[in-house]
Amino acid sequence: MSVSTNTKSLLMAFGAAMALAACGNGADRVVSPGEGAFPPAPPTAPPPTTPPPTTPPPTTGPAANCPTGLTNIGTVANGTLRACQLPSRIVGNLVLSKLAGVAYAISGQTVVGDDMGGDAAAPVAGAQQGTLTIDPGVVLYGSAGADFVLVNRGSQMFAVGTKDQPITFTSRAGLEGGNTADSIGQWGGIILMGRAPINNCQGAVTPGSAACQALVEGANNAFYGGNAANDNSGRLSYVRVLYSGYKIAENNELQALTLAGTGNATVIDHFQSYNSSDDGIEIFGGTVNLDHIVINGADDDGLDTDTGWNGATQFGIVVQRAGGGDRGTEQSNAGGSSKTPVSTPRVANYTFVGRDGGGVGLMMNTGTNSAFYNTVVTGFSKGCIDIDDTGTNATFHSVFLSCPKAFDDDADGVAAAKFAAGTNNTANGTSTLTGVFINGANESAVPAYGNLAGAHPFFQNVSYIGAVKDANDTWYQGWTCGMPGGPAC
Numbered sequence: 001m002s003v004s005t006n007t008k009s010l011l012m013a014f015g016a017a018m019a020l021a022a023c024g025n026g027a028d029r030v031v032s033p034g035e036g037a038f039p040p041a042p043p044t045a046p047p048p049t050t051p052p053p054t055t056p057p058p059t060t061g062p063a064a065n066c067p068t069g070l071t072n073i074g075t076v077a078n079g080t081l082r083a084c085q086l087p088s089r090i091v092g093n094l095v096l097s098k099l100a101g102v103a104y105a106i107s108g109q110t111v112v113g114d115d116m117g118g119d120a121a122a123p124v125a126g127a128q129q130g131t132l133t134i135d136p137g138v139v140l141y142g143s144a145g146a147d148f149v150l151v152n153r154g155s156q157m158f159a160v161g162t163k164d165q166p167i168t169f170t171s172r173a174g175l176e177g178g179n180t181a182d183s184i185g186q187w188g189g190i191i192l193m194g195r196a197p198i199n200n201c202q203g204a205v206t207p208g209s210a211a212c213q214a215l216v217e218g219a220n221n222a223f224y225g226g227n228a229a230n231d232n233s234g235r236l237s238y239v240r241v242l243y244s245g246y247k248i249a250e251n252n253e254l255q256a257l258t259l260a261g262t263g264n265a266t267v268i269d270h271f272q273s274y275n276s277s278d279d280g281i282e283i284f285g286g287t288v289n290l291d292h293i294v295i296n297g298a299d300d301d302g303l304d305t306d307t308g309w310n311g312a313t314q315f316g317i318v319v320q321r322a323g324g325g326d327r328g329t330e331q332s333n334a335g336g337s338s339k340t341p342v343s344t345p346r347v348a349n350y351t352f353v354g355r356d357g358g359g360v361g362l363m364m365n366t367g368t369n370s371a372f373y374n375t376v377v378t379g380f381s382k383g384c385i386d387i388d389d390t391g392t393n394a395t396f397h398s399v400f401l402s403c404p405k406a407f408d409d410d411a412d413g414v415a416a417a418k419f420a421a422g423t424n425n426t427a428n429g430t431s432t433l434t435g436v437f438i439n440g441a442n443e444s445a446v447p448a449y450g451n452l453a454g455a456h457p458f459f460q461n462v463s464y465i466g467a468v469k470d471a472n473d474t475w476y477q478g479w480t481c482g483m484p485g486g487p488a489c
Contacts, residue, residue, distance in 0.1 A: 063101035069094060076103060076141070077176050086110050086140075086149075091128040098137040098165070103175060106142040106149060106187070109220055113155025118195050118226025118261075119210035123154055130155040136238070137165035141187070143172040145246030148188025148254055150219050151233055153195050153226065153261070161238030163270075166479040170242040174489070179243065181482075182323040184299050185277030188254045189244040191219060192233040194262035195226030198285030199308035199339040207308070207340050213261075214307070216284065218246065218254035224261035229287045231263025238270045238479050242489050245277030245299065253278040255298075262288040264311065272296075272480045274489050275321070279304040285341075287311050289458040294480050297321040302352065303329040305345045305368070312346035312456040317437050317467045317476060319353045319483075320379075326359040328352035328380065337367030337391030346456045348373040348449075351437045351467040354380030360408045361401075367391040373449045374465040375399045376439070378431040383408030387415040396422035398449040398465050400442070402431035424449070436484045438468045 066072045066084035073083045085105040086094075090112045096104055113130030116123040132151070134140070138161075142148065149169075151157045161167040171186030173179055179186075193216060197208035205211040213225040241256040248254070256273035257280070259266075264287040272294040273280035280295030282304040293316040295302040302318035302325070318328050329352065333343040345368065352361045352375070361377035364370050365388040377384040377399070384403040387394055387410075396419050406427040407415040419425055424447045432440025443466050452459035462469075468476070481489035 090130040090132055093131045095133045096138050097135050104140040106147045110149045112151040115152045116154025118213050120195050120228035132157045134159040134167050136161045139168045141170050141172050141175050150191040153193050156234035158234045159236050159239050163478045166238040166240055168240050174243045183243055184275045185245045186243040188246050189256045191258040192262050193224040193260050194233045194286055195228040195231040196261050196263040196286035197341055198225035198261050199341055200334050216260045217252050230265045232265035233262050235267040236271055240272040242274045255279040255282050257281045259288050260284040262286040274482050283309045285309055291315050299324040301327045301330045306332045307334045308341040308343050310344050312458040314348040314459055315467055316350040320355040320358055327363045328361040330363040331368045331370045332365050333367035343368040345370050348452055348459050349467055351376040356381045360386040364392050364394050365389045370394040372399050373397050376466040378402040385415050394418050396425050398424040400426045400429050400446050402429045439466045
């Protein structure tokens with residue numbers, strides 16, 4: 001099934017008329033022995049020569065016009081969908097409803113709200129807030145790498161789908177069909193900017209303060225960072241981002257989802273990145289937490305964290321495609337362990353599945369202080385774990401490795417020593433995963449870490465390692481695409 005088919009089915013109402021047939025009940029005419037015959041039955045009225053009228057099926061095709069505030073730019077998907085373009089600047093409240101025959105177009109840098117600065121208690125004078133609300137089942141698309149959505153500091157996006165009606169961000173090519181398993185980089189992606197602390201300040205200012213801000217990758221003059229750990233940039237739930245990512249210049253890229261200085265009042269759950277040309281998700285500082293994450297087909301890293309992220313993520317599937325992908329996750333602190341606040345990523349119940357020719361599964365460098373719990377890493381040809389740079393630290397508990405070698409570039413033995421210092425770790429296991437990422441006997445035999453909630457308040461205590469406990473654990477089904485046994489994207 002193509003992306004075109006999937007996404008169009010989210011938008012078009014295909015009705016079918018139902019003919020109602022009346023049923024008559026005729027009684028059997030029985031004569032008992034010795035009784036006279038009953039009178040003849042009354043004649044049955046002949047059926048009408050013309051069947052009763054039925055409601056004709058609705059015609060399919062594009063909506064006649066676009067909602068108020070959006071621009072009608074014609075049709076897409078072979079003329080079946082009306083293309084309704086979002087404004088380049090959204091202030092006030094804009095709601096995108098699911099409408100038959102409508103797809104919403106993202107053109108260029110589409111900005112939600114003005115930058116209100118890094119001090120939540122003292123917003124920039126004259127700056128206007130924006131709120132973008134996207135209803136379940138809505139489909140949005142971009143046509144080129146520079147088409148993306150950016151939510152400025154102080155504004156919000158609420159894209160809340162459901163398991164049965166996820167919200168889909170895709171490319172025009174994906175909407176119209178013809179993409180392959182290696183199609184990537186056909187539009188930009190989503191950037192959520194926030195006012196939570198970061199450590200890569202511009203100028204001589206105090207890290208983590210309201211004045212500590214940085215330019216975000218991939219955008220035009222957009223800043224993130226501030227002093228509000230509990231900042232709220234909205235919510236993304238049951239959202240999938242397909243064929244995204246764009247390389248503007250070296251080390252300046254867009255990915256499916258960029259979280260920049262995003263605060264922990266922001267909700268990110270049941271989010272999928274499919275075939276991003278860069279990372280699946282990249283986090284720059286902030287305190288945001290994430291759960292139930294699917295990243296498949298990223299051309300660079302699955303999950304990339306940097307510049308002082310102090311947050312947690314639980315329940316994640318990261319699967320590389322045969323034709324691309326570097327690391328399962330890269331965790332950094334951008335400038336060494338002296339940069340504060342130090343990056344302290346916390347990862348639990350993830351399953352990382354690599355490919356031949358890719359990088360390592362878990363890469364830690366530049367002074368990050370990482371921790372992994374209940375994690376499965378398999379199939380990365382260069383090794384499962386690589387720890388670089390003085391001052392980089394990592395802890396491991398209930399981590400199961402199954403790679404050609406457990407540790408890459410470990411002549412000093414640092415990675416092996418840190419791994420051995422943890423509890424219930426397996427360095428040279430044999431994968432028994434089924435369906436690519438579902439636990440088998442060997443993974444299920446590893447005792448789960450006993451106090452996840454104590455490791456980070458966002459975590460839930462569970463009795464298993466990895467992202468998917470067994471075949472009955474189906475949290476990833478019904479709203480994702482491009483997964484083993486599921487619909488194509």
